Amino acid sequence: MTEVVPSGDNTLLADAVAMRKVGRLERFLGPENYRVLVGLFKTPASIVGFALIVLFVAIAFLAPWIAPPLNPNDPYKIPRDGFSAEPRPMGSEWRVRPPDLPVWWKPIMKTDQWVHILGTSQGQYDVFYGVIWGVRTAFKTGLIVVLSTFLIGVVIGSVSAYYGGLVDNIIMRIVDVFLTLPFLLAAMILAAVLTPKIGRSLVPSILALIAFGWMSYARIIRGDILSTKERDYVMAARVIGVRDSRILFRHILPNAIFPTLVLASLAIGDVTLSFAALSFLGIGTEMGYADWGQVLSFARNWIISLDQYWYIVIWPGLTLVLFVMGWNLLGDALRDILDPRMRGKT
């Protein structure tokens, strides 16, 4: 038998046990949330989703260069090339008052002639322009609606969970009532009522989507706060003498808000779709405003001859689909990663 003399240096052990460096971000988020974040950048679906969203962000920022507006002070107005009802095919030349030529056009096409790349829709609205500037509208409405509903939901849900008892009961019954209303119909009616009062713009639809979109956030944050507030560290803070508001904002909310945050980040796609549905039905923005729902609605009268005029519905429709798909792919990936059974597999 050989005797093993411990040498005292642990280099072998150190090699065998891989030391993992814990980064600043991981420390801040905690191992669980960090795993979610890393997972998001490793799942194929979410990479595609990210790529799509990054592409759309780039388009939104570069819109004035991709499709220069006719009037820089009113860029959301889709330029018209005459007033004739019949759509004109892709690549047809721009006859009446063309906007400035975009900088990328000449080097690629070797011509000074600005054309309707994706054709014109009913009323000679330029489809390409509507699709490009519609990205900005989509982000604007999506972000405003999601941010507002998130804040409203978090405040209402926190109040409900924090006070509990009767207050909680009343608030949650109100939430129940709101949830029984069919979302799109309710939003449509409210937006239709608001439009004559505040004029045609993005505002009526945004308000309507906010009014009927906050409930799920309120419910989720309420549940998470209720479970977090029973944890021992909340009790420990109370024993130390920490004020209730500080306990809520420092110890409860940061630990309870993550699932709600995830939900909010995924809702942008849904909101965009609902907004497009409203403006397809002619509610909200004025005629000729660059949003996808409106561009699609120009195709309504040409449904029976879409084999000929397919480009007036395919391009805005495809853009909308890709935009929503980007967010949904991200959402699917996030849901998979959040599933505890998937732990350690990404």
Added chain:
Amino acid sequence: MPTNNNQNGEVLVKVNNLVKYFPVRAGLFQRVVNHVKAVDDVSFFVRKGETLGLVGESGCGKTTVGRTMLRLIEPTSGAVTFEGRDVFSMKPRELKVARRDMQIIFQDPYASLDPRVPIGESVMEGLHIHRIGTPKERMDIMLETLKKVGLETYHSRRYPHEFSGGQRQRIGIARALALRPRFIICDEPVSALDVSIQSQVLNILKDLQAEFGLTYLFIAHNLSVVEHVSNRVAVMYLGKMVEMTSREELFRNPLHPYTQALMSAIPVPNPRLKRQRTILKGDVPSPLNPPKGCRFHPRCPVAIERCAHEEPPFVEVSPDHWAACHLVQ
């Protein structure tokens, strides 16, 4: 007679007839249909500088007693006095001041630290709340307190998930200690830890008690742990106090049949030793509907008829030895 040099010591905390009922609600209108009688008329006291062990099986109300004493749970009735001041009638501001003196260590070290706050800040939070010292001084107190529980300076910036269970429990102790309290409720501080870590934490608690003159209420269900740390021991059963005396007296001469049964359940590391074991029949009754008379009588091996309808009072049967049993009075 118990030979306890603390026997005539000054009383720091006194609990009188503490009652806590949790309402049970049901139905559409959430009407109160019943009460869980978690703590029902419990009285005891803790002397300055001693450790009072509070034992009993799961669900007997030990933890509720501890949390109610700190007003983490509002009591149904009764009184707790800390140095002669009534804790239950304190206004929020007085309570905040009083909490500098009364702290708690929790059972589960994984749940008792906020996962998003570096542990140094957790330990410092109390100092910040009570506006003790400058930020620099607070930092010094925090680092010193961490050192007292065997942690290093560089640990202070780390997050709870980077520590082991024993380390976290020591951080919990440091947090309770940072305000330099005089009374700490230890709510099963070692029952979630490995046996090898238990003694380490218990010894830290003992050292700190000697250094800072702390008084402990040590809640536990493990009798050997209680024997290791306590000067006196109180035994609870189903929301009631059944016996309280010095550690030596309790282990040598338990009076209440429930305590005797507990004692006979302590494992002895000698397989040849033949022991008289008292095996209790049945389960602990529901605190929703506790038995009439003595709460222990349905399981008591020596119950007499009187036990079934008359509740025994908790009285001092011999000097410094309280018990609630008809047979020993």
